[in-house]
Amino acid sequence: MIKGNLLYEGKAKTVFETDNPNELLVYFKDDATAFNGEKHGTIEGKGVINNKLSEFFFKQLKDRGIKNHFVEKVGEREMLVKKLDMIKLEVVVRNFVAGSLVKRLGLEEGTPLTVPIVEYYYKSDELGDPMLNRWHIMALDLAKIDELNQMEHVALSVNTILRDLLRAKNVDLIDFKLEFGRFDGEVLLADEISPDNCRFWDTVTHEKLDKDRFRQDLGGVVEAYQEMLQRLTL
Numbered sequence: 075m076i077k078g079n080l081l082y083e084g085k086a087k088t089v090f091e092t093d094n095p096n097e098l099l100v101y102f103k104d105d106a107t108a109f110n111g112e113k114h115g116t117i118e119g120k121g122v123i124n125n126k127l128s129e130f131f132f133k134q135l136k137d138r139g140i141k142n143h144f145v146e147k148v149g150e151r152e153m154l155v156k157k158l159d160m161i162k163l164e165v166v167v168r169n170f171v172a173g174s175l176v177k178r179l180g181l182e183e184g185t186p187l188t189v190p191i192v193e194y195y196y197k198s199d200e201l202g203d204p205m206l207n208r209w210h211i212m213a214l215d216l217a218k219i220d221e222l223n224q225m226e227h228v229a230l231s232v233n234t235i236l237r238d239l240l241r242a243k244n245v246d247l248i249d250f251k252l253e254f255g256r257f258d259g260e261v262l263l264a265d266e267i268s269p270d271n272c273r274f275w276d277t278v279t280h281e282k283l284d285k286d287r288f289r290q291d292l293g294g295v296v297e298a299y300q301e302m303l304q305r306l307t308l
């Protein structure tokens with residue numbers, strides 16, 4: 075594999091072309107942002123951990139029938155993925171109340187939800203990622219109805235798989251965000267799965283083991299990411 079031109083510099087990752095037109099090289103940075111880019115920082119070593127954790131989750135999901143973009147980990151901070159035509163949506167699944175849901179519904183953080191909630195957000199930095207429903211998605215032609223149904227089904231399956239994996243490690247899966255893209259007429263799970271885009275709480279102490287430690291200035295940010303890696307992979 076030969077690293078090619080820079081394709082896209084994101085907030086947490088940089089994406090490069092490769093000599094294979096169907097594959098991209100994703101480089102995981104230590105940069106962290108929150109509140110729609112208002113807060114910036116660096117979490118030393120985060121890129122290395124998120125690359126490892128994403129590899130772990132994508133492999134576990136593939137073994138359980140969830141098709142995704144992961145090809146192979148090729149460096150400490152680099153993974154090779156299938157090049158997808160990305161769908162401009164963030165698909166969020168929630169099992170417990172946290173983050174924006176606390177404000178929007180006035181519920182207490184940590185309240186368990188009787189059924190998982192699926193939400194869609196328009197991936198648009200200019201608009202601040204507004205929440206959408208199925209009708210908005212259809213009207214904006216962001217995805218077709220069958221693609222939307224597929225994404226929702228996969229998101230809920232991912233939720234069940236990750237919840238079980240994490241429960242065995244004494245971690246509650248509070249919520250998470252997924253992204254999807256098209257490849258050869260199929261919708262595949264993409265991007266990353268890490269403490270940057272999931273909320274993980276210790277089941278017993280409710281200690282936060284994710285990016286909320288950065289968002290809320292709780293300290294011990296990289297230690298929390300490290301703890302997740304250790305619990306899952308060691």
Ligand code: ADP
Nearest residue numbers: 084085086087089143155156157158160264265
């Ligand atoms: P952001 O764009 O929100 O700043 P990142 O820093 O994580 O996010 O950048 C990674 C970018 O790569 C995102 O825009 C994401 O949608 C995109 N991406 C993730 N997986 C793939 C893929 N398999 N093919 C093409 N683009 C992808």
Ligand code: UDP
Nearest residue numbers: 166172173174175249250251270271272273
């Ligand atoms: N999330 C994300 N990227 C975003 C917004 C949210 O990865 O741009 C994740 C976030 O880490 C959490 C879940 O999606 O696991 C739900 O986030 P929420 O809507 O509560 O927003 P936040 O509190 O992050 O503003």
